[in-house]
Amino acid sequence: MRLLPLDYAVRNLGRRPTRTLLAAASSALVAALLVATAAFVRGLDHTFQGAARGDTAILLSSVAERDVVRSTVVAGLGELVAASVRGVASIEGVPAISDEIHMGTNLALPGDKRARPGFVRGVTDRAFLVHDAVTLIEGRTPRTGEVIVGRLVAEQLGVEPAALQLGKELSFEGATFTIVGRFAAPGTTIEGEVWTPLAPLRGLTRRDDSSATFVKVTEPGAIAELELFAKRRLDLELVVIPTAVYYKELADYFAPIRNLSWGLAGLIALAALFGGANTLNATVQDRVRELATLRAVGYGGWALVSSLAQEALVLASAGALVGLLAARLFLAGSSVRIAMSAFELNVDAPAVLAGIAGALILALFGTAPAAWRVLKLPVAAALKEN
Amino acid sequence: MALIELLEVTKTYRKGEHVVTPLANVSLSVEAGEFFVLLGPSGSGKTTLLNLVAAIDRPDRGSIRVGGVELGTASSSKLSDWRAEHVGYVFQQANLVPVLTAYENVELPLFLFGLSAAERHKRVAIALEAVGLADRATHLPKQLSGGQEQRVAIARAIVADPEILVADEPTGNLDHESAEGVLDLLSRLHRERKKTVVMVTHDPRAARYGTRRMVLDKGELKEEVVAR
Ligand SMILES: Nc1ncnc2c1ncn2[C@@H]1O[C@H](COP(=O)(O)OP(=O)(O)O)[C@@H](O)[C@H]1O
Ligand SMILES: [Mg+2]
Numbered sequence: 001m002r003l004l005p006l007d008y009a010v011r012n013l014g015r016r017p018t019r020t021l022l023a024a025a026s027s028a029l030v031a032a033l034l035v036a037t038a039a040f041v042r043g044l045d046h047t048f049q050g051a052a053r054g055d056t057a058i059l060l061s062s063v064a065e066r067d068v069v070r071s072t073v074v075a076g077l078g079e080l081v082a083a084s085v086r087g088v089a090s091i092e093g094v095p096a097i098s099d100e101i102h103m104g105t106n107l108a109l110p111g112d113k114r115a116r117p118g119f120v121r122g123v124t125d126r127a128f129l130v131h132d133a134v135t136l137i138e139g140r141t142p143r144t145g146e147v148i149v150g151r152l153v154a155e156q157l158g159v160e161p162a163a164l165q166l167g168k169e170l171s172f173e174g175a176t177f178t179i180v181g182r183f184a185a186p187g188t189t190i191e192g193e194v195w196t197p198l199a200p201l202r203g204l205t206r207r208d209d210s211s212a213t214f215v216k217v218t219e220p221g222a223i224a225e226l227e228l229f230a231k232r233r234l235d236l237e238l239v240v241i242p243t244a245v246y247y248k249e250l251a252d253y254f255a256p257i258r259n260l261s262w263g264l265a266g267l268i269a270l271a272a273l274f275g276g277a278n279t280l281n282a283t284v285q286d287r288v289r290e291l292a293t294l295r296a297v298g299y300g301g302w303a304l305v306s307s308l309a310q311e312a313l314v315l316a317s318a319g320a321l322v323g324l325l326a327a328r329l330f331l332a333g334s335s336v337r338i339a340m341s342a343f344e345l346n347v348d349a350p351a352v353l354a355g356i357a358g359a360l361i362l363a364l365f366g367t368a369p370a371a372w373r374v375l376k377l378p379v380a381a382a383l384k385e386n
Numbered sequence: 387m388a389l390i391e392l393l394e395v396t397k398t399y400r401k402g403e404h405v406v407t408p409l410a411n412v413s414l415s416v417e418a419g420e421f422f423v424l425l426g427p428s429g430s431g432k433t434t435l436l437n438l439v440a441a442i443d444r445p446d447r448g449s450i451r452v453g454g455v456e457l458g459t460a461s462s463s464k465l466s467d468w469r470a471e472h473v474g475y476v477f478q479q480a481n482l483v484p485v486l487t488a489y490e491n492v493e494l495p496l497f498l499f500g501l502s503a504a505e506r507h508k509r510v511a512i513a514l515e516a517v518g519l520a521d522r523a524t525h526l527p528k529q530l531s532g533g534q535e536q537r538v539a540i541a542r543a544i545v546a547d548p549e550i551l552v553a554d555e556p557t558g559n560l561d562h563e564s565a566e567g568v569l570d571l572l573s574r575l576h577r578e579r580k581k582t583v584v585m586v587t588h589d590p591r592a593a594r595y596g597t598r599r600m601v602l603d604k605g606e607l608k609e610e611v612v613a614r
Contacts (some may be wrong), residue, residue, distance in 0.1 A: 002498045011485040293481040296442055297495045297542070298470025300463055380434075380443040383477065 003303050004294070009310035016283075020315060023279050027319025027359050028326065030272045035327040035347065035355035037265040040336060041258050042346040046187045048251040054220040055089070056130060056243040059213040059230070063237060066249065068102045072209045074236060075099070075202070078126070081215060085229045087222025088215060089129075096129040096216035101201055103211070107194065108171045109163055116157045119193045120172060122201035122210075130214045133188050139166050139181030144200045148181035150191035152344065155335045170194065173204045189250075189343065214243075269362060276366035280312060284370045291374060292382035305371040309364065316363035320356050327355065387454065388415035389550070389582055390439055395448035397434050408434045410605035411448070418549070421576045421583045423596030425610060430602045432586040433554055439584055440473050440552045441465045452550070470498040474543025476553040476572075480535035482527040482542075489514065489523040492541045499546065513541040517571060533564025540571055544581070551575065553585040557592055569595050 013020045059081070064071035074080075078099040082088060089096040101122035106115035121127075125141060128134060142148050147170055154161040164170070168179050177196060185191050202208060217223055223242055230238040284291065291304055328347055335344045397409040408431025416422045426432050437443040438450055441457045442465075450457045453472060457465065469475075482491045492513050496506045514520045517537040527535055536556060543551055553572060557565035573595050575581045585596065593599055599610040 002500065004494075005497060007490075008483070008486065015485060289479075289481060290483055293477070294483075294494070295466070296440065296469065296475050298466050298498050298546075300466045380437045383437075383442070383481075384433075 001300055001302055001306075004299065004307040006310055009307050010314055012283075012307075012311055013315055016286075019279060019282075023276060024315055024319035024322070026272045026275055027316040027363070028323035030269050030362060031320035031323030031355040031359040032327040033265050033268055033323075033355075034358040035324060035351050036331055036345070037261050038351035038354040039327075039331055039345040039347045040261055042348065042351055043336065043343045044254055044258060045251065046346055047189050047343040048247040048254075049187050053243050055218075055222075056214060056216050057223050057226055058241045058243060058246055059215065059226070059238050060241060061212075061237055062239045066239070066241060066246070068212050069104055071211050072207075073099075073211070073213055073238065075209050077210060077213045077236070077238075080233075080236075081213065081226070081229065085215075085225050087217050087219070087225045089218050091129050094126065094129065096126065098123065098127040098130040098214040099198060099210040100127065100214060101198060101205070101207065101211045103205070105172045107157060109157075109159060110169055110171075116159070118153070118157055118172070120201070121190075121193050121195050122198040123195050124198050127195070127214075130216045131185065131188075131190065133185040134183050134190060135185070136181050137184050139179075142177075142180055142196055144197055145175075145177055146180045147177040147194050147196045148183055149179055149195075150193050151182065151184045152191040152335050153194060156192040173201075175204055191343075269358060273362050273366050276312070276316075276362060277369050280308065280367055280370035281373065283311075284308070284373050288377070288382045288385045291377060292379045292385075295377065295379045296383065301375040301377070304374045305367070308370055308374060309367045312363040312367045313360060316359045317356070320359035323359070324352055324355050328352075387451075389418040389453060390414070390416040390584070391449075391451045392435075392438070393449045393451075395435075395438065395445045395450060397431070397438065397443070397445050407605055409438075409445070409602075412602075412605070412607050413448075414600070414607055416582065416584060418582050419576075419580060421573070421595060421597045422585070423593045423599045424584065424586045424602060425588060425593055425599060426602035428588070431605065432602055435602065436552050436554050436584065436586055439550075440475050441469050442475075467498075470495060470546060472548050473550045473552060474540075474546070474548045476536070476540055476543050476551065476556045478555040478558040480527070480532075480539040482535055482538060484527050486526075487523065488519060488525050488527070488530065488538045488541075491527070491538055492545050495542060495546045509545055509547075510541075513545040514538075516544065516575070517541040531564065533560050533567055536560060536564070536568050537571060540568070540575075544575060544579070549580075549582060551581045551583045553583065555587055555589075556585065557587065557589060565589070565592070 059073060059077060060066060060068065061071040061073055078097040082095040082097055103120050104117060105120050107118035108115060139148065149164050154164050164179060166179055170177050170179060215226060223240065226240045230240050294304060331345050332347045392412055392414040394411045394413055395409055396407065396411055399406045424432050424435065438445055439452065445458050455468065489510055492510045493506055496509060511520065514523055517540050519534060519537055519541065522530060522534060530538065557568050560568060569592055572583055572585065576583045587593055601608050601610050
C-alpha cells in the first residue's frame, strides 16, 4: 500500500487550530491522569510491599480481629518468646523480637489549636532489629521524652517539614516530646509514624501491656515454631500472622480505593475517547470532497485511514508529552495521605509508560469510527459535496 | 479496438422511492487520441458516465473496457491502482489540498509509484512547466486565482503521465479568460502529448475544442444536432 506523506498529516493539524488544541489538551489531561493514577496505585502497592517479608511475623491478640491498634498482648511477651521458641533470629546475641504499642492519637505542634490525628508507635531499640527497612537518616534513637519521626510525618500531619526538624517539639497524650531523629523506611507505611520509647509510653497511657510483638525468624519455616508456641500457650490468646499475610490483607483493604482510582481514570479516558472520536469524525466530514479527490487520484481507502491515524497519533503524542511533563513536575516527590498513614506517589517508568501508552491507544481507538467512514466513502457522491 | 468502450451500460440511482436512471443501455467507443466532448443538460448523467470511465463508479449493468481492462467487475483496490496509472481527472472545482503548495499538490499522485525524490521533482517541474505555473510552485491554493488553481489541478492530473484525461466541466467555475487558458491547455495536451481527452461541458465555446461531440439526454447518447 502506498501512503500519503507524513507531512500531509502534520500540516492538516494546523487547519483547525482550536480543534487541534482542544484535542491535544484532552490527550494531555488523559496522559497526566493516567500517570497520576498509576503513580498513586503503584505508591499504594509499594507501601505494602516493603513491609511484607517472609521471615517476620506478628503476634496479636486473638480477639483483636487482626487489628494491631485494638490488640493487647502481655507486656513481657517478647522475653517469653525468646526463651521458649526456636528459630528466632538474633543479631549479635540480641533476639530480633520487638514488643510494641501501636496507637492512633492526636498530635499537636506548639501553638496548635486543632488536633492532628497521627500514628504513634512505642518501641525499644530492638525494633530496629526486626524492622530493617527503617534507617535513621538524621539524629539518633529516642530516649524518654523524645521521639523520632518518619520521613512522611509532616505530609501526614499536614505541616511544613520545617516544623518537624530536630529539636522541635511535639505533644500527645498530655506530654511534650523533643524530636531527636528522622527515619526512612522505603515502601512501608512506617514512614508516616512517630516512634517513642515503649516503657514511658506505657506509663503515659496507663497500660501495662503491648499491642503486638514482632518477631523475625531465621527462615520462613520457623514461623511454624511461633504457631506451635501460640497453641501451647492458649492462655495468652495469641494469633500468629506472617507480615506477608498481614500486609497483603491491608493491601486488600485498600483495594476499593485502587479500583475507584482506576475506574475514575477509565471514565475520564472514555470521555476523552468519545471526544476524540467525535473530533476525527468531524474532521472527515469537513474534508469529504478532498478525501474523495485523493481516492480519485488513486489512493486506497487504507492509505487515507493511515494518514488520519498519523494525524491522531501525532496530536495525541504531542499532548501526552505535555501531560507527562506536567505530571512529573507536579507529582514527583509528592505524597498522599490515607487514613492514618501516608505514602509517596511513584512516578516511575511504568507509570509514565501507562500515561503515554494510554493516550496513544485512545488515539487509535478514537480513529476507528472516522476510519470506518473513510473506508465506506462513496467516492462519486462525495465528489459532489461542497 | 477502441481505447474506451462502453457496451449497453445502465446506471440507476435509488433515493428512497425515487429511481433515477441517468444511463440506460448506453454504448460508446472513444478511440485513442480523440478529444471527445460530452454535452447535455444538467442532471442528464454526464458526470455519471465520466465517473464510470474514470473507474470511480461501477455500472449496474453492461460492460466498460478501458485499454482492454474490464472496469465493471474489478476490485476496488485494483481500481485505485488502475486510476493512478491510467487516468487523470480534472473536476469542475480544482479540489486542491489547501494545506499543500501547488508543487506538493501536483506531487501527490507520484507517491503512489514509489519514485525517488529526484524523479518526483523532475516530473512535477515538467507538469508545472506544461501548465505555465513553474513560478507559482510554492504558492498555497488560496494564493492562486481560480484559473491558476484549475491549471494546478490539470498538472496534478497529468503528472503521472496517464493516457486518458477526463474533465468534468473544467471551466464551469471560471471567467472567460481563465476558461480559454484552461481549454487551450487541454487542447495542447491532446495535440502535443497525445492524451485522449473526455470532457463534459455545457459551454458551446468549450465544445468547439473537441474532435467529436455527443449529447447525453434522457439516458440516451446521441450525435450532436447543430442548431442553425
Ligand atoms: N450519488 C448519487 N445518488 C443519487 N442520485 C445521483 C447520484 N449521482 C447522481 N445522481 C442523479 O443522477 C442524475 C445524473 O447526475 P449527473 O451524472 O451528476 O448529471 P450531470 O453531470 O449531467 O449534471 C441526476 O438526476 C442526479 O440527481
Ligand atoms: Mg455533472
